[in-house]
Amino acid sequence: MSNGAYFSCRNINAYYGESYIVQNVSFDIAEKEIVALLGRNGAGKTSTLRTIARAHEPSLKSGEIYLDGVALHEMRTYQAAQHGVQLVPEDRRIIPGITVEENLILAQTEGKPGWPLERIYQSFPRLAERRRQEATTMSGGEQQMLAVARALARDLKLLLLDEPYEGLAPVIVHEIEAILREVKKLGITTIIVEQNALAALKLADTAIILDTGEVVFRGTAQEVLDNKELRDQYLAI
Amino acid sequence: MSGSLINHVFLQILTGLQLGAIYVLIALGLTLIFGTLGVVNFAHGALFMLGAYFAVIIAGKFGFLTAIIAVPFLLFIIGIIMERGLIRFFYNRPHTDQILVTFGLAIVVQETLKWIFGANNIPFPLPRWGGGILKLHEWLPFLEGFVAYPKWRMILIFVSLVTVAALFALLQFTRFGLIVRAGMRDSEMLRFLGINITRRFAIVFGLGAMIAGIAGAFGGPVTQVDPEVGMAFLVPSFLVVVIGGMGSLPGAVLAGFMLGMAISFSAQYSAIQQIIIYLVAVIVLLVRPRGLLGQKGVMEE
Ligand SMILES: Nc1ncnc2c1ncn2[C@@H]1O[C@H](COP(=O)(O)OP(=O)(O)O)[C@@H](O)[C@H]1O
Numbered sequence: 121m122s123n124g125a126y127f128s129c130r131n132i133n134a135y136y137g138e139s140y141i142v143q144n145v146s147f148d149i150a151e152k153e154i155v156a157l158l159g160r161n162g163a164g165k166t167s168t169l170r171t172i173a174r175a176h177e178p179s180l181k182s183g184e185i186y187l188d189g190v191a192l193h194e195m196r197t198y199q200a201a202q203h204g205v206q207l208v209p210e211d212r213r214i215i216p217g218i219t220v221e222e223n224l225i226l227a228q229t230e231g232k233p234g235w236p237l238e239r240i241y242q243s244f245p246r247l248a249e250r251r252r253q254e255a256t257t258m259s260g261g262e263q264q265m266l267a268v269a270r271a272l273a274r275d276l277k278l279l280l281l282d283e284p285y286e287g288l289a290p291v292i293v294h295e296i297e298a299i300l301r302e303v304k305k306l307g308i309t310t311i312i313v314e315q316n317a318l319a320a321l322k323l324a325d326t327a328i329i330l331d332t333g334e335v336v337f338r339g340t341a342q343e344v345l346d347n348k349e350l351r352d353q354y355l356a357i
Numbered sequence: 358m359s360g361s362l363i364n365h366v367f368l369q370i371l372t373g374l375q376l377g378a379i380y381v382l383i384a385l386g387l388t389l390i391f392g393t394l395g396v397v398n399f400a401h402g403a404l405f406m407l408g409a410y411f412a413v414i415i416a417g418k419f420g421f422l423t424a425i426i427a428v429p430f431l432l433f434i435i436g437i438i439m440e441r442g443l444i445r446f447f448y449n450r451p452h453t454d455q456i457l458v459t460f461g462l463a464i465v466v467q468e469t470l471k472w473i474f475g476a477n478n479i480p481f482p483l484p485r486w487g488g489g490i491l492k493l494h495e496w497l498p499f500l501e502g503f504v505a506y507p508k509w510r511m512i513l514i515f516v517s518l519v520t521v522a523a524l525f526a527l528l529q530f531t532r533f534g535l536i537v538r539a540g541m542r543d544s545e546m547l548r549f550l551g552i553n554i555t556r557r558f559a560i561v562f563g564l565g566a567m568i569a570g571i572a573g574a575f576g577g578p579v580t581q582v583d584p585e586v587g588m589a590f591l592v593p594s595f596l597v598v599v600i601g602g603m604g605s606l607p608g609a610v611l612a613g614f615m616l617g618m619a620i621s622f623s624a625q626y627s628a629i630q631q632i633i634i635y636l637v638a639v640i641v642l643l644v645r646p647r648g649l650l651g652q653k654g655v656m657e658e
């Protein structure tokens with residue numbers, strides 16, 4: 121049974137083949153809360169997000185995941201997505217060989233749609249200019265915008281952002297940050313994973329720190345910023 | 358060029374297209390299934406063969422027009438059943454396992470047909486409207502004197518071109534096609550976008566089987582209809598897929614007609630004709646290891 125939290129994962133264990141990667145991870149998130157999921161490289165952040173999004177790998181062996189009262193752990197990837205989980209994955213995963221607009225249309229083919237294309241183009245004029253362009257020929261920053269826009273094109277209850285600033289020049293990072301601040305105003309429940317922990321903490325209400333696949337800290341974003349020991353030990357910032 | 362040379366070359370080209378037509382249709386399904394599902398379907402020749410057998414039986418009972426409507430539909434259903442009932446359990450297995458199971462299935466189909474119909478060729482009479490010859494010189498002024506070609510072979514070329522065009526239109530201009538093309542590039546991302554791509558891919562398998570059925574129904578009258586014909590066409594069709602580039606549809610069309618031409622133009626040198634397709638394959642793969650239009654990353658993970 122769901123414990124009443126808007127989002128909750130309880131004792132989730134996930135494996136890549138034989139390797140045990142997500143180890144007994146549990147946390148709750150309130151509606152509209154923004155959580156920074158932090159930890160070193162290889163701590164298991166991507167794996168945790170993929171487990172929540174019900175990716176095929178790592179495969180969830182035990183544990184429960186609830187979103188808005190519905191059991192995600194019983195769902196397949198596409199069903200979880202239709203229920204409102206939206207992963208914006210590492211490396212953005214813009215689909216090659218098709219246009220910007222086709223990438224957005226694909227996001228609206230199944231399940232409830234979110235923002236209509238007109239609203240997306242209003243908020244992302246750069247994408248409007250390039251709507252007929254092959255999406256993967258855009259710059260990294262523009263592709264990241266498209267990745268976020270593609271999520272907003274869907275009716276989403278939980279946004280999972282995996283390293284949205286990765287590989288982007290500082291100017292572009294500021295642009296994406298501005299977009300994410302706008303997204304925050306919409307009150308979308310979000311988990312953000314970021315190597316750039318300071319940037320993630322600026323946006324987040326709460327921080328969760330992972331180490332070797334386990335939760336080692338949960339507190340407010342401010343607590344992490346104030347606690348040098350914690351940062352030295354797990355984040356190297 | 359002298360008139361008789363033009364005539365000769367033109368007829369060789371037609372023969373090349375006609376030989377290529379069946380390879381193209383079988384290879385299209387093979388490469389489509391490989392490009393979407395990542396499965397090397399060695400039972401595809403058997404599907405072509407089933408198409409030919411169904412066509413000859415249905416045509417004998419209900420006429421050829423009924424056969425060309427019923428056979429593609431039947432093969433579509435068989436394709437879906439095959440994918441749901443067997444192939445899907447092998448998606449995450451090595452290609453060698455997939456080849457073993459599909460090859461095994463091909464043998465089962467072959468032996469079953471042999472058991473039911475015997476090992477001999479079943480004569481496949483042409484429908485009345487499809488027999489006879491076309492006097493090409495009456496249509497094409499650049500041909501000299503009397504130039505004729507069997508009408509059925511022209512129909513076969515035409516059907517294969519229409520099928521190719523229809524498949525490309527389906528993939529290029531419909532929502533279904535967009536999903537399938539995108540799924541060929543990144544199926545997991547489509548799942549993250551809420552799309553049940555597995556269902557689309559099952560339909561793709563059905564379409565591949567359906568195209569093999571079309572090849573069987575229209576190709577049957579010019580090939581043999583016997584239990585060996587599936588294997589006989591599987592090997593060259595698989596070569597077509599490899600030469601065209603694994604998973605590339607335009608590549609399969611190009612390579613299929615190219616091989617047809619190679620066979621047609623080497624017809625006077627029977628020693629070469631036996632090995633010409635392998636020769637072409639070796640040359641193409643030496644120059645372009647991914648095939649004519651193959652993309653990076655396919656079968657290279
Ligand atoms: N596909 C995979 N197969 C096997 N092990 C993997 C795979 N992906 C990641 N891992 C391992 O899982 C651990 C956690 O990785 P990941 O979740 O990507 O960490 P993070 O995102 O925090 O950097 C690492 O030790 C990594 O080597």
Ligand SMILES: [Mg+2]
Binds near residue numbers: 165166167210
């Ligand atoms: Mg990661």
